[in-house]
Amino acid sequence: MGRQLATFSVEGARYGVDVLHVQEALRFQARTPVPVAPPGVAGLVNLRGQVVLAVDLRVKLGLPPLAQGVEPMMVVVKVGSEPVSLLVDEIGDVIDVDDSQFETPPDTLDAALRDVLVGAYKLDGGLLLALDVEAATAA
């Protein structure tokens, strides 16, 4: 069984989200910070009149923040019926993957990271980590 994953990269690693979950990919937009919000909440963005929550994947993945002056990209994914914007470093292609390439995340992985990953696809060019959208966007 094959699937299509929309890919993006964060801190050099490639991640993928089922393309059916992805609503769109956008350049960075002005965000309104939300004081006292749980970590990882990067703010709110105005997506054509809709107020959408932005989640900083770097925080969720336990990575240091982007260097100053570098703007993240946004991948808008549907979680349930609600769109959530994921802040990523760069947006990649849509890739066909096969279930045979899939493997659950290795046990050695950091617990925080394991929580937000479904597993990894072993591709020729390297590993593609499949993101658990629900877990990654949970507050």
Added chain:
Amino acid sequence: MEDLDEIVHEFLVESHENLDQLDSDLVALEGAPESRELLGSVFRTIHTIKGTSGFLAFNVLERLTHVGENLLVQLRDGKRVMDQPTTDVLLEMVDGVRALLRHIESDGTEGDVDVAPTVARIQAVLDGATAPAAPEAAEPEPATPEPVEPEPEPVDEGTVARTTVEPDEPAPTPDDAGTAEADLPQQRRPEPAPPRRKTVKKTPPPAVQQPSEPPPAASESAPHPVDPGEAPAEATRGAADGSIRVDVDLLDALMRQVGELVLARNAITRLADNVADVDLARASQRLSLIASELQEGVMKTRMQPIEHVWSKVPRMVRDVAAACSRQVRLEMTGGDTELDRSLLEAIKDPLTHLIRNAVDHGIEPPEDRTAAGKPAKGLVSLRAYHAGGQVVVEVIDDGKGIDSDRVAAKAVEKGLRTAQQVASMGQAELLQLLFLPGFSTAEAVTNVSGRGVGMDVVRTKIEAIGGTVDIESIMGRGTTWRLRIPLTLAIMPALTIECDEQLYAIPQVSLLELVALDAQTNDGSVEWVRGAPVYRLRGELLPLVDLREVFSGPAREGDGRTVIAVLQADTQRFGLMVDRVLNTEEIVVKPLSARLKSIGLYAGATLLGDGRVSLILDVQAIARRCMNGELGEADRHDQDAQSDVERDIEQVLITAIGEDRRIAIPLSAVTRLEKLPAASVERVANREVVQYRGAITPVVRLSNLLGGSASTGEELTVVVYTRRDRSVAIVVEEIIDIVDDDTAHHSDLGDRGLLGSTVLKDRVTELLDVHAAVTAGDPYFFDDEPADEATEAQGEVPAQNGAHRSGELVGV
């Protein structure tokens, strides 16, 4: 009388709708005489009109529908088969009903519409029916002469002309109908005609229209003959034409779009403000106006009377009362108060809950009530009314009320509040505890009058729609639950404020006033009660919450200007300190991601004119978060004044003496403030004295005592300290203020006659050693005290002797 008019109006609207249905039903019935469904529908309609007209005393209408109903009963019971003459008379009856309704609509009376001929014809058909299934042409015929008589009008010509035309039309219909058909137009004429003469002055136009009307009447659709009658009515817009049914989804979509329009309008307004273009400004103003009107209009379309929710209440109250053997009378007022339908839907459950509670737990059993001297029958009233841009819905019972002490005990027992916290709460605040999640458990039902059940859910639901709930309860007298609900959900006026370079919106309904603070000037600055900021607003202490602190943001710079938004939350008033206030604007509430709701500070989000997202502050939640416990009651200053003595906070009177020095006197050492004429000072030996309240009272001039220039005014400002029967008058230059003084901040820097110094109201203020000052005037003042106490009391004497002073502290 107005109510009656409304009932009549509703009756008219409903009947007009029903009649249109009836027309098509009757015609369809002719094609399918066996259809019980259609018959049932027709019968119900006529029956309803008959019933209501009887109730509203429209006797002619009742008579007409009554015979019609009789005919329909026969049809329904299978004693008669639907045939053409039957259909005809029934349609004629419908026309008669319509004529009557029109008349009622125009002047509220049935007028002189003559239904006798129609009644007679229906009766004739009925009588003919005794010989069942004999729908002979002969039957209607005896009736025909009658209608011809009341028709000596010009219209007649048209009729006659048509009767000749007619026969070719009904040709395809069954043979026996031939004659009946010919009558038809005539029979029908009397009914539409009279109202036409009454409502419309011009007879010719209807006459012109007539040719088009009878053919269909004879052959098929009855609604048409009515048209000419209604055409003139259009001028006044009849009840039936005045309303249409619209899909709710369409209204919701409209509302959303209007919301977007309002946002776009806000954006344009903001742009126009930045450009000095008169035309643009004018266009923007006009857009603004139109958008507002459109918004108002669309909002109105979504309004429904609260009756829609209340209609089920009587039954529910009856059932609940029966189930828990209470006797309850229900009163409902203001059922016509209108609310946005989505809000109506949202308050349904909470309201039901409150009403059940009122019956179940509010109203006592009859025997308890009689024992308490109340009528055995309890009263539950529902009231709805508009107040200040909100709809207020009250559920009032005259039951036993809620025992706030038990609520307090329960809250402590459950660990929701500490005994200390509870002790400092007022009754209103204690009742608010009922809304705490966790308060509502099964146990609470038995212990606390059962009022805790699900109240947190009620509050959550009401607050979710931007409303508030509060309770008033008097033991033995009853309880009032008051819901305040915004008129509409989607759009609301809000104040935009800035805090830490971000914009936030505060719903206007919570806003009481704005106070601008300028740290540069001394007066009106923020004071501190044990680390908690307060502001003195027209003499009342207002607890302050700094939004920056709520957001754990960077601290405010000392010299920055701030604004206090005075907000009303539940029973508390508090001031929210923000950096800047921008403006008020209509904002469109956008739902907040579920992931952010748990923060509990935001009610939603909105888009500002420039497209930025802005968070809407949840005033209730902020108040609850920042002010549980003692601070919430800070505005009850009498209570505070007491506890301040126990704490390290002391209220002091700030006075001025010569050379711009400030001297603070503990308020507990102040019995009265007086102004005395300088000339009243007399001497005893080398001491100055005055006659004060019939006693010789020594005078102490602080300026002399503490070293400074003496005042030379004609009046002396005097602080009188009285203990037992002795008084000392302390002369100062000027009374400045009463402030809270935190003894922890005292410096021991001072001199003879002083206890030290501190900073009060941004000024270095010397602290008077009252003991020394008093003894300077009257060396024997403290002599009646045991020596050890006197020494221990050195300096702090007045504070400890507070109980002795005669509680009359009066400002000058």
